[in-house]
Amino acid sequence: xxxxxxxxxxxxxxxxxxxxxxxxxxxxxxxxxxxxxxxxxxxxxxxxxxxxxxxxxxxxxxxxxxxxxxxxxxxxxxxxxxxxxxxxxxxxxxxxxxxxxxxxxxxxxxxxxxxxxxxxxxxxxxxxxxxxxxxxxxxxxxxxxxxxxxxxxxxxxxxxxxxxxxxxxxxxxxxxxxxxxxxxxxxxxxxxxxxxxxxxxxxxxxxxxxxxxxxxxxxxxxxxxxxxxxxxxxxxxxxxxxxxxxxxxxxxxxxxxxxxxxxxxxxxxxxxxxxxxxxxxxxxxxxxxxxxxxxxxxxxxxxxxxxxxxxxxxxxxxxxxxx
Amino acid sequence: xxxxxxxxxxxxxxxxxxxxxxxxxxxxxxxxxxxxxxxxxxxxxxxxxxxxxxxxxxxxxxxxxxxxxxxxxxxxxxxxxxxxxxxxxxxxxxxxxxxxxxxxxxxxxxxxxxxxxxxxxxxxxxxxxxxxxxxxxxxxxxxxxxxxxxxxxxxxxxxxxxxxxxxxxxxxxxxxxxxxxxxxxxxxxxxxxxxxxxxxxxxxxxxxxxxxxxxxxxxxxxxxxxxxxxxxxxxxxxxxxxxxxxxxxxxxxxxxxxxxxxxxxxxxxxxxxxxxxxxxxxxxxxxxxxxxxxxxxxxxxxxxxxxxxxxxxxxxxxxxxxx
DNA sequence: ACGTGCCATTGACACGTGCAAGTAGACCGC
DNA sequence: GCGGTCTACTTGCACGTGTCAATGGCACGT
Numbered sequence: 001x002x003x004x005x006x007x008x009x010x011x012x013x014x015x016x017x018x019x020x021x022x023x024x025x026x027x028x029x030x031x032x033x034x035x036x037x038x039x040x041x042x043x044x045x046x047x048x049x050x051x052x053x054x055x056x057x058x059x060x061x062x063x064x065x066x067x068x069x070x071x072x073x074x075x076x077x078x079x080x081x082x083x084x085x086x087x088x089x090x091x092x093x094x095x096x097x098x099x100x101x102x103x104x105x106x107x108x109x110x111x112x113x114x115x116x117x118x119x120x121x122x123x124x125x126x127x128x129x130x131x132x133x134x135x136x137x138x139x140x141x142x143x144x145x146x147x148x149x150x151x152x153x154x155x156x157x158x159x160x161x162x163x164x165x166x167x168x169x170x171x172x173x174x175x176x177x178x179x180x181x182x183x184x185x186x187x188x189x190x191x192x193x194x195x196x197x198x199x200x201x202x203x204x205x206x207x208x209x210x211x212x213x214x215x216x217x218x219x220x221x222x223x224x225x226x227x228x229x230x231x232x233x234x235x236x237x238x239x240x241x242x243x244x245x246x247x248x249x250x251x252x253x254x255x256x257x258x259x260x261x262x263x264x265x266x267x268x269x270x271x272x273x274x275x276x277x278x279x280x281x282x283x284x285x286x287x288x289x290x291x292x293x294x295x296x297x298x299x300x301x302x303x304x305x306x307x308x309x310x311x312x313x314x315x316x317x318x319x320x321x322x323x
Numbered sequence: 324x325x326x327x328x329x330x331x332x333x334x335x336x337x338x339x340x341x342x343x344x345x346x347x348x349x350x351x352x353x354x355x356x357x358x359x360x361x362x363x364x365x366x367x368x369x370x371x372x373x374x375x376x377x378x379x380x381x382x383x384x385x386x387x388x389x390x391x392x393x394x395x396x397x398x399x400x401x402x403x404x405x406x407x408x409x410x411x412x413x414x415x416x417x418x419x420x421x422x423x424x425x426x427x428x429x430x431x432x433x434x435x436x437x438x439x440x441x442x443x444x445x446x447x448x449x450x451x452x453x454x455x456x457x458x459x460x461x462x463x464x465x466x467x468x469x470x471x472x473x474x475x476x477x478x479x480x481x482x483x484x485x486x487x488x489x490x491x492x493x494x495x496x497x498x499x500x501x502x503x504x505x506x507x508x509x510x511x512x513x514x515x516x517x518x519x520x521x522x523x524x525x526x527x528x529x530x531x532x533x534x535x536x537x538x539x540x541x542x543x544x545x546x547x548x549x550x551x552x553x554x555x556x557x558x559x560x561x562x563x564x565x566x567x568x569x570x571x572x573x574x575x576x577x578x579x580x581x582x583x584x585x586x587x588x589x590x591x592x593x594x595x596x597x598x599x600x601x602x603x604x605x606x607x608x609x610x611x612x613x614x615x616x617x618x619x620x621x622x623x624x625x626x627x628x629x630x631x632x633x634x635x636x637x638x639x640x641x642x643x644x645x646x
Numbered sequence: 647a648c649g650t651g652c653c654a655t656t657g658a659c660a661c662g663t664g665c666a667a668g669t670a671g672a673c674c675g676c
Numbered sequence: 677g678c679g680g681t682c683t684a685c686t687t688g689c690a691c692g693t694g695t696c697a698a699t700g701g702c703a704c705g706t
Contacts, residue, residue: 004662005463007663008662016685017687018686019664019665019688020685022663022664026665028664028665030665032683032685033685034683037684037685049463051463053382053437053440053661053662053663054378054437054439054440055380055381055440055661055662056378056662056663057663059378059379059662059663059692059693060665060690060691061663061664061690061691065438080403083406099426102426103423103424103425114374114375114376114380115377115381115439115440117376117438215601241594244594244597247597248598251599270564271594273538273571274567274570275571276570276571327692329691329693330692330694339655340655340656340657341656341692342658342694343655345695346655346695349695354655355652356654360654360655376692378692379661379692380693382660382661382693383693384661384694
């Protein structure tokens with residue numbers, strides 16, 4: 001490379017050795033450096049616009065400040081809850097002097113990680129043990145799940161939905177599942193939590209409604225669901241997007257909400273308050289988790305074991321007009 | 324570090340020199356290597372699980388494959404259109420052997436970039452010239468705008484809204500602006516485009532409606548807007564989220580859509596089809612842009628100048644029930 | 647027998663950094 | 677006057693990699 005300013009340049013400019021420059025710039029307390037010399041170095045560095053070259057630093061053995069987050073199958077634009085968590089985590093990690101880097105991961109994570117040399121890798125693929133160990137040996141760097149305790153997190157929201165609806169006197173529940181196949185695994189978790197909570201509370205077996213993408217079709221399916229005996233009086237949706245579809249179907253077919261059925265979603269989507277009627281939902285406070293998780297990751301980056309931190313299972317209901 | 328497998332280890336394992344190992348692993352065509360030796364190296368590397376150490380490579384002068392995207396003020400969860408573009412760009416760059424890394428940027432971009440040593444930096448702060456040159460000297464790496472031609476892109480959508488509504492016979496337009504202060508600059512661009520297009524088409528001066536967060540309040544403001552003389556018969560919203568707010572306000576106050584006013588948004592939000600009534604919107608096809616931009620960035624990463632590529636100005640209307 | 651050309655392989659350097667170990671001079675106590 | 681301590685530096689190594697230039701062996705033509 002042509003134009004890189006190195007610490008040798010700074011040393012020459014200041015009329016000192018490279019070691020002295022390094023000591024000053026890194027604030028080494030074990031050395032005694034007179035203020036005059038210190039200023040000479042600082043001035044020279046400033047004048048030349050010196051920036052230490054990361055790769056050389058790492059090569060020398062410095063610990064990387066990078067945390068690499070890999071979320072295969074999760075597009076940035078898609079899951080705004082995950083995106084929110086990642087955003088918050090990035091801020092929290094910065095407090096610990098770490099830098100979160102979110103890579104759009106498909107299969108070829110190797111390439112980036114070679115250049116990145118991160119201190120820690122957080123992978124959402126880590127849930128399945130096979131892919132997990134595969135990653136471990138690919139990186140020779142600590143690999144941890146990106147969303148620890150995700151199953152409990154997902155189930156907790158569904159549990160909160162059912163408990164809330166039961167508390168409001170609803171008895172016959174339906175679960176509105178998404179049709180997209182890639183969501184099937186997480187939907188399955190919600191569905192199980194809804195059934196077991198219903199059973200625990202002594203409610204009849206919940207019904208299942210897979211909501212198609214087509215709006216008119218969704219209306220027909222909702223109508224036929226309401227013909228069941230006993231007819232459902234409440235719908236727990238997989239998330240707020242599915243809940244929007246249910247609300248649209250109800251509106252189109254003239255089903256009063258919450259008069260005939262109550263509808264509740266999950267995630268507290270920003271558009272929820274603007275639905276017709278305004279959508280009740282369920283939300284988990286992740287600020288505590290994010291702070292603890294960031295601290296744990298920082299520990300791992302320093303070579304420690306890192307406490308196990310899990311996403312919250314408890315979820316709060318945000319009550320609006322649809323229930 | 325203790326456990327790192329280096330090419331020296333591989334060489335020892337294979338009973339060859341490090342140079343030979345390097346030639347084999349990098350597929351250097353200028354060397355003649357007998358198949359037997361080649362296999363010996365490959366086997367040894369495989370057996371030891373060798374992965375080249377990126378920082379050392381970079382130090383030696385290799386070009387980084389990383390493209391760093393900095394979007395201060397843009398949270399991952401917030402702007403799903405930008406997120407979609409970034410997602411697509413990441414995929415496209417991979418075709419060129421580059422890896423896009425999206426950093427949640429606030430002010431402290433330095434830290435990460437030191438560790439990252441990217442080949443190119445794409446910054447959305449680049450629009451203002453001051454911050455731009457500041458970044459340039461911070462990185463000593465090519466810095467380019469993350470969303471080139473953004474102003475034209477934003478204005479184009481607004482122009483398409485007005486042209487479409489005029490074509491459908493609407494004459495008195497209102498612009499629904501967001502209330503969030505950080506959106507004011509971009510909103511201003513849309514607003515200007517709407518007024519100038521209306522003027523060009525011979526429509527009366529459009530009205531301005533700043534949509535408050537509170538739903539009831541929004542209803543009142545819409546009602547009073549409709550009292551104007553001449554009364555508006557169409558609303559161009561800043562984006563689909565604002566359009567949702569307008570639809571909610573119209574529904575709450577009993578204003579028929581599209582009977583009395585037509586409503587059109589921007590962005591083709593995934594929930595748009597589920598609005599009441601389904602939301603018409605405007606969408607720009609960015610696939611062509613993304614492909615060209617990725618190629619340009621790849622050129623810059625190779626040290627070339629890089630062709631100037633701009634976001635599309637043309638936008639297509641997605642017609643639904645609200646117009 | 648000997649230069650010539652080819653093949654397979656290797657020794658050595660450079661990249662920029664952090665830091666351990668060394669050194670030259672000044673000052674001090676006896 | 678001499679060993680010892682302190683200050684203010686510098687010399688030099690190591691990190692892991694890619695690659696130039698050199699080397700030694702072998703076959704071939706004369």
